[in-house]
Amino acid sequence: MAERRSERLAQIVGAARALLEERGPDALTMRSVAETLGIRAPSLYKHVPDKADLETAIVADGLAEMADVHAAAIAGHPDPLLALAQTYRAWALHHPHLYRLMTAKPLDRDRLPEGLEDRAAAPIVDACGGDPDRARAAWAFAHGMVSLELADRFPPDADLGAAWSAGIDAYRPMEVSADPPR
Amino acid sequence: MAERRSERLAQIVGAARALLEERGPDALTMRSVAETLGIRAPSLYKHVPDKADLETAIVADGLAEMADVHAAAIAGHPDPLLALAQTYRAWALHHPHLYRLMTAKPLDRDRLPEGLEDRAAAPIVDACGGDPDRARAAWAFAHGMVSLELADRFPPDADLGAAWSAGIDAYRPMEVSADPPR
DNA sequence: GTCTATATCAAGATAGAC
DNA sequence: GTCTATCTTGATATAGAC
Numbered sequence: 001m002a003e004r005r006s007e008r009l010a011q012i013v014g015a016a017r018a019l020l021e022e023r024g025p026d027a028l029t030m031r032s033v034a035e036t037l038g039i040r041a042p043s044l045y046k047h048v049p050d051k052a053d054l055e056t057a058i059v060a061d062g063l064a065e066m067a068d069v070h071a072a073a074i075a076g077h078p079d080p081l082l083a084l085a086q087t088y089r090a091w092a093l094h095h096p097h098l099y100r101l102m103t104a105k106p107l108d109r110d111r112l113p114e115g116l117e118d119r120a121a122a123p124i125v126d127a128c129g130g131d132p133d134r135a136r137a138a139w140a141f142a143h144g145m146v147s148l149e150l151a152d153r154f155p156p157d158a159d160l161g162a163a164w165s166a167g168i169d170a171y172r173p174m175e176v177s178a179d180p181p182r
Numbered sequence: 183m184a185e186r187r188s189e190r191l192a193q194i195v196g197a198a199r200a201l202l203e204e205r206g207p208d209a210l211t212m213r214s215v216a217e218t219l220g221i222r223a224p225s226l227y228k229h230v231p232d233k234a235d236l237e238t239a240i241v242a243d244g245l246a247e248m249a250d251v252h253a254a255a256i257a258g259h260p261d262p263l264l265a266l267a268q269t270y271r272a273w274a275l276h277h278p279h280l281y282r283l284m285t286a287k288p289l290d291r292d293r294l295p296e297g298l299e300d301r302a303a304a305p306i307v308d309a310c311g312g313d314p315d316r317a318r319a320a321w322a323f324a325h326g327m328v329s330l331e332l333a334d335r336f337p338p339d340a341d342l343g344a345a346w347s348a349g350i351d352a353y354r355p356m357e358v359s360a361d362p363p364r
Numbered sequence: 365g366t367c368t369a370t371a372t373c374a375a376g377a378t379a380g381a382c
Numbered sequence: 383g384t385c386t387a388t389c390t391t392g393a394t395a396t397a398g399a400c
Contacts, residue, residue: 008383029374029375029376030375030376030377031374031375031376039383039384039385040384040385040386041376041377042377042378042379042384042385042386043383043384043385045376045377045378046383046384047383050376050377051376051377103329103330103333103335104333105333105334105335106333106334106335107335117337121337131348132340133341133344133345133347133348134348134352136336136340136342136345136348137323137327137345137346137348137349137352139326139330140323140326140327140330140345140349141319141322141323141326141349142326143326143329143330144321144322144323144324144325144326144327144329145319145322145326147325147326147329148285148321148322148325151285151286151287151288152287152288153285153287153288153289154318155299155303158314158318159315160318162315163315163318163319163322164319165315166313166315166316166318166319167319167322167323170316170319170352170353171352190365211392211393211394212393212394212395213392213393213394221365221366221367222366222367222368223394223395224366224367224368224395224396224397225365225366225367227394227395227396228365228366229365232394232395233394233395365400366399366400367398367399367400368397368398368399368400369396369397369398369399370395370396370397371394371395371396371397372393372394372395372396373392373393373394374391374392374393375390375391375392375393376389376390376391377388377389377390378387378388378389378390379386379387379388379389380385380386380387381384381385381386381387382383382384382385382386
C-alpha cells in the first residue's frame with residue numbers, strides 16, 4: 001500500500017474517492033467503482049484485497065491533502081490559529097463525505113504511509129505553540145464544530161461564526177485571550 | 183409520538199434501545215426488535231410507522247436522560263464546568279452507540295417532544311454563564327473529544343485526560359483560567 | 365394485534381473459464 | 383486482468399388472512 005502504485009490502482013482509488021465525494025458513502029460500492037472504470041466488480045479484486053483497503057487508500061489521500069492545505073495555510077500567517085481554523089472548516093465543508101470517512105473510525109495505521117498521521121497533525125501542533133495536549137483540545141473543538149455542522153445538529157438559529165470565534169479565542173495564548181473581545 | 187404511549191410501544195422502544203446499546207447499530211433491525219419481544223417484524227408496524235420513527239423515540243429517550251444527568255451534575259457544584267465535562271464524557275463513554283445515534287444526524291425535531299432539545303442544552307449554557315456562543319464552542323469541544331475517543335481516532339499514546347484539562351481551562355471565565363491549576 | 369407470505373432491493377466476495 | 387455465474391447474506395416494508 002505504501003509502495004508505488006500501479007496505474008490501474010491509482011485509477012481505482014481515484015474513481016472510488018470521486019464516487020464517495022459526489023454521491024456519498026452508500027454509493028461507494030465495489031460495483032459502482034467498477035462500473036465507473038468500465039469493468040466488472042470481481043475484476044477489482046485483482047488490484048485491491050477488499051473494500052476496507054480501498055477505503056484506507058482514500059483516507060490516506062485525504063490526509064495527505066489536508067496536511068498540505070493546512071501547512072500552506074499557517075505558513076507565514078500573522079494569525080496562524082485563525083487561518084488554520086478557517087481552512088479546516090472550509091476543507092471539511094467542501095469534502096463532507098471524505099471528512100467523515102477520515103474521522104469516524106479508527107485509522108488503519110498498518111496500511112497507512114509511514115509518518116502521514118503526524119504530518120497531518122503537525123500544522124495544528126504548530127499553531128498551538130507545540131503543546132500536544134492543547135493541540136488535541138483545539139483539534140477536538142474544530143472537529144466537534146465541523147461534525148455537528150455537517151450532521152446539521154446545531155439549532156437552526158445558531159450563529160456558527162460566533163461559536164467559532166468564541167472557541168478560537170479560548171485557544172489563544174493567555175495574554176491575548178485575557179483581552180475581552182469587546 | 184409526543185403524546186402518551188401505549189404499554190406496547192414503550193416495550194418496543196425499550197427493546198430497541200437495549201439492542202442498540204448492547205449490540206450496536208447494525209443489530210438494531212426490525213426483526214431483532216420483534217424477536218426480543220417474541221413477535222414477528224411485521225407486527226411492529228401496528229405500533230410504529232417506520233424505523234426512523236423508532237430511532238427518533240430512542241434519541242428522545244437518550245436526550246431526556248442526558249438532560250437529567252447533566253442538570254444534576256452542575257447543581258450546586260463549585261466547579262460546574264469541570265463537573266459537566268466529566269459527566270458528559272462518562273455518559274457518552276457508557277452509551278457509545280446511543281450517543282452516536284443522538285449526534286451523528288439531524289434531529290427529527292417534528293417528532294421530538296416540545297422543549298426537549300433546549301432542556302438538554304440548558305446545563306451547558308448554564309455552565310458557560312449563559313453565553314450561547316461560548317456554550318456551543320464548549321459543546322463542540324466536548325463532542326469532538328468524545329467522538330474522537332469513541333472512534334478511537336486519537337494516537338495510541340495521547341493523554342486524553344491532559345487534553346480534556348487543556349480544553350476545560352480554555353473555557354473557564356478569564357480570571358480563573360489565568361490561574362494555573364496547580 | 366398478530367400471523368404468513370412476499371415484494372423489492374442490494375451488498376461483498378469467490379470459483380473458475382478465457 | 384478480465385469475464386460470467388454464483389454464493390451468502392440480510393434489510394424495510396406491505397398485503398391480506400385470522
